[in-house]
Amino acid sequence: MISATAQRRHAIDLDDFTAEEIEEILETTGSMKEVLSREIKQVPTLRGRTVVNMFYEESTRTRISFELAARALSANIVNFTARGSSVEKGESLIDTVRTLQALGAEIVVIRHSQSGAPYLVARHFNGAVINAGDGRHAHPTQALLDLFTIHERLGQIRDLKVVIVGDILHSRVARSNLWGLTRMGAQVTLCAPPTLLGPATYWTTTWPEVTISYRVDEALQGADVVMALRIQKERMQAGLLPSLREYSRAYALTPERLAGLSEKTLIMHPGPMNEGVEIWPEVVTAPNAVIEEQVTNGVAVRMALLYRLAG
Numbered sequence: 001m002i003s004a005t006a007q008r009r010h011a012i013d014l015d016d017f018t019a020e021e022i023e024e025i026l027e028t029t030g031s032m033k034e035v036l037s038r039e040i041k042q043v044p045t046l047r048g049r050t051v052v053n054m055f056y057e058e059s060t061r062t063r064i065s066f067e068l069a070a071r072a073l074s075a076n077i078v079n080f081t082a083r084g085s086s087v088e089k090g091e092s093l094i095d096t097v098r099t100l101q102a103l104g105a106e107i108v109v110i111r112h113s114q115s116g117a118p119y120l121v122a123r124h125f126n127g128a129v130i131n132a133g134d135g136r137h138a139h140p141t142q143a144l145l146d147l148f149t150i151h152e153r154l155g156q157i158r159d160l161k162v163v164i165v166g167d168i169l170h171s172r173v174a175r176s177n178l179w180g181l182t183r184m185g186a187q188v189t190l191c192a193p194p195t196l197l198g199p200a201t202y203w204t205t206t207w208p209e210v211t212i213s214y215r216v217d218e219a220l221q222g223a224d225v226v227m228a229l230r231i232q233k234e235r236m237q238a239g240l241l242p243s244l245r246e247y248s249r250a251y252a253l254t255p256e257r258l259a260g261l262s263e264k265t266l267i268m269h270p271g272p273m274n275e276g277v278e279i280w281p282e283v284v285t286a287p288n289a290v291i292e293e294q295v296t297n298g299v300a301v302r303m304a305l306l307y308r309l310a311g
């Protein structure tokens, strides 16, 4: 029997992933992590296949980890950045994708500042499309690596209390994590000042299970996982925050604020961090912070997804 999940062509958001498919990916990620722990960190699985990283927006960890993931599977990986390409001569996204296809691309990994850009690419490309972050819409591989990290550390996702704190309004990481976490049975609390959350009904109609809180000390009580998000100044209109100082005073993850939590509570951040704004340096280096592990796990998760889509 062919399961529906075996036929997935693209990974654009987690909204169309079942719990079963997510579990399978997390399991494959474990095997990929084992490959990466070997002396020779490479398997021939995707030998001869071509992956193109198409990055229209800045990135460090996501771009490099897709590259490392493709290489660990022996795929050919080409990095395309809008700067220095024919995009600067006015070539459209669709023409660019068609060109890459003509050059032999089979999997396209795309990051774009425009929400929805990966759907457009998927309509004009015969291969697989992986979304590496589009506007404020989605960042599925970040959510998968977060789920993997939580599961690896705490042995479960179901019934955990996960508090997401920060600039939720502009965050694609929050949106993809909401799909993934709720589908896996976690209890999610969103915590932000009202201007960085937007209308509460938007969240509660899309994800009826979520709890909204405007007070971080209240929200943090009993948390199993605390995920801080970056204040995304580049996506922000003027006036949403009185000042970064005031934001920090009311919402930053400081050692004092986290003092009441269990020592098992995981502290996460997708990076890049504004240390001293949304998270304190002492929290970043605390024993229960898994921020670097998230980055490391990103390679194995992306291997698992490339493998699945190339299949």
Ligand code: NCD
Pocket (backbone or CB within 6 Å): 061, 062, 133, 139, 142, 172, 173, 229, 230, 232, 270, 271, 272
């Ligand atoms: C995030 C992104 O680009 O969406 N970073 C990442 O991929 N790890 C989060 C952010 O930019 O704040």
